[in-house]
Amino acid sequence: MNARVEKALNQQVVKESSSSQFYLAMASWSETKGLNGTAKFLYTHSDEERFHMLKLVKFINERGGKAIIPEVEKPPVEFENLEHVFELLLEHELDVTASINDLVDICLQEKDYSTHNFVQWYVSEQLEEEALARTILDKLKLIGGDKGGMYMFDRDLENSAIGASPANQAQGK
Ligand code: OFO
Numbered sequence: 001m002n003a004r005v006e007k008a009l010n011q012q013v014v015k016e017s018s019s020s021q022f023y024l025a026m027a028s029w030s031e032t033k034g035l036n037g038t039a040k041f042l043y044t045h046s047d048e049e050r051f052h053m054l055k056l057v058k059f060i061n062e063r064g065g066k067a068i069i070p071e072v073e074k075p076p077v078e079f080e081n082l083e084h085v086f087e088l089l090l091e092h093e094l095d096v097t098a099s100i101n102d103l104v105d106i107c108l109q110e111k112d113y114s115t116h117n118f119v120q121w122y123v124s125e126q127l128e129e130e131a132l133a134r135t136i137l138d139k140l141k142l143i144g145g146d147k148g149g150m151y152m153f154d155r156d157l158e159n160s161a162i163g164a165s166p167a168n169q170a171q172g173k
Pocket of ligand 1: 016096122126129
């Protein structure tokens with residue numbers, strides 16, 4: 001496997017692993033605040049990011065490279081409020097998108113078209129994840145401090161977490 005592409009793929013492994021840890025911390029914080037639907041959504045999101053990392057690890061190894069499993073980074077323990085959580089989530093996703101775009105660039109420069117093809121899955125995934133984070137933030141802004149609105153929001157997120165679980169996605173649900 002092309003050494004530059006392998007290095008960039010391994011850097012992406014680090015990004016996906018840190019996304020998974022970050023969202024796990026957000027899930028745990030939400031659970032301690034009684035936001036069980038939001039927690040479920042974020043636990044699922046954390047699992048998805050781990051799946052993104054695994055997909056890269058397997059691809060690198062199958063192509064004759066060597067995947068490097070990164071050390072676990074400590075995410076924050078406290079968040080100001082739910083809006084802050086999703087602002088950070090969107091910021092993080094934008095950073096992941098930038099790194100996927102760099103990866104696409106490197107594949108083209110190195111004429112590694114099969115990795116380029118593989119990475120397209122991440123390009124579409126990022127589009128969806130950014131859009132979802134923006135929709136959630138818009139909803140939170142509309143709700144403001146309304147308790148009833150927050151109750152509905154939390155319930156809605158719980159339902160979307162069920163549909164988006166990696167197990168359901170693997171079964172095409
Ligand atoms: Fe949303 O980060 Fe993975 O791809």
